Amino acid sequence: MNDRPGIAQGQETTSAARSADRVKAAVRAVLAPNVRDRVAAVGFAVPATLMMGNHADQGVLRALALAAGVVLFSLPIALGRRRPLLALGLLLTGLGLVGAADPPSMVAGLTALGYVLWPLAAGPYAYAALALAVACAWTTALPDFRHRGGAVAFTVLYLVIWTAGHALGIQRRQARNRVEQAATDERLRIAREMHDLLAHGMSVITVQAGYGALIALDQPDKAQAALTTIETTGRQTLTELRALLHVLRPVDTGNGPTGTGADVHLEPAPGLGELRRLVDRTAQAGVRTALELDGPLAGLPPALDLSAYRIAQEALTNVVRHAGIDHAHLLIRRTPDALTVQVTDHGGGAGRGYRPGHGLLGMRERALVHGGTLDAAPLPEGGFRVRAVLPLTA
Secondary structure (H helix, E strand, O other): OOOHHHHHHHHHHHHHHHHHHHHHHHHHHHOOHHHHHHHHHHHHHHHHHHHHHOOOOOOHHHHHHHHHHHHHHHHHHHHOOOOHHHHHHHHHHHHHHHHHHOHHHHHHHHHHHHHHHHHHHOOOOHHHHHHHHHHHHHHHHOOOOOOOHHHHHHHHHHHHHHHHHHHHHHHHHHHHHHHHHHHHHHHHHHHHHHHHHHHHHHHHHHHHHHHHHHHOOOOHHHHHHHHHHHHHHHHHHHHHHHHHHHHHOOOOOOOOOOOHHHHOOOOOOOOHHHHHHHHHHHHHOOOEEEEEEEOOOOOOOHHHHHHHHHHHHHHHHHHHHHHOOOEEEEEEEEOOOEEEEEEEEOOOOHHHHHOOOHHHHHHHHHHHHOOOEEEEEEOOOOOEEEEEEEEOOO
8 A cells, every 4th residue: 555656656757757758759850950941941931922922913924923933932941951952953943033023022032042052052062052152142233233232242141151051061071081980990990800819719720620630540649639729729719709799789788688797707808918828829839939028018008008919919820820830939029119019930931021911911000000110021031020119109
């Protein structure tokens, strides 16, 4: 019994919220651009009809021309945002018709032209629309240009409208370009991440699988170790891939498996602190790597730390896949001004620098993102070197 007042109060709150939502929806519908344009068209048609009706008592043809003019002047206002070129065509037709029947009534059409000029100024035909509008304004001074007051007034009005509309169009295009560029950059970043982690993981798995197949009968213990390496590498690759794809998932609502609550075991993005594990995995793939650290690695910006790790990972992956050698050298040097990542091998991959694939291109893109440089070229004495220099900004 004591719960009924609370239930009733909750129902009243829900009803009030629904009523508020309906009011908001109605307001949004009324304020929609197409509704505003229609209301403006009706609001324009009423005074235009009254004004032009005063000149409609001088013959049936003139009355019909002026009535058609009211329609041709009002309809473009309703179409201006959605079909600006069609609206402009209707207006010009109306101006020509009304100008032939009753030139003073062209004032109504020139006023409507200012409304249509606004969306045109933001589009690709902005300058042509301005020139055409100014030309229409100066037709009111024909034939001898002695009465230029109306032409000057409409010219100033059109310039103000056009300038504001054109500036708004530029601002919107720039904002749209920024959004598109951000989306492109994000796709490239994800593509680089997926390429780097999958290329390295699959290279280790492929090498170990081939090695295990060769020794499975003669050395089953080593074949078992190769299978263990494949399992470990696969799990690590899947963990990193899951963490990467996590950024593409919907925002966590706390109510479903798609939110962050379903991924409580996600690991942070790798960095240079994971170099030892990277070197171990590369050794399992058949390439022993001498790791040389010169300078502290703590305190690096997270994005730069990840990029440096991925560059080292991709360079070592290329050694595994192309060098045909069982050892390499990895140097990480940090100075006050820059972080250097360098991978050197003395294998037989001398031709790799001249036809860079996705890996080298991805490494170069990572360096450029941070304002750095990447050099990848064969060595004169044989072998290959990848050297990235990433500036450390204050």
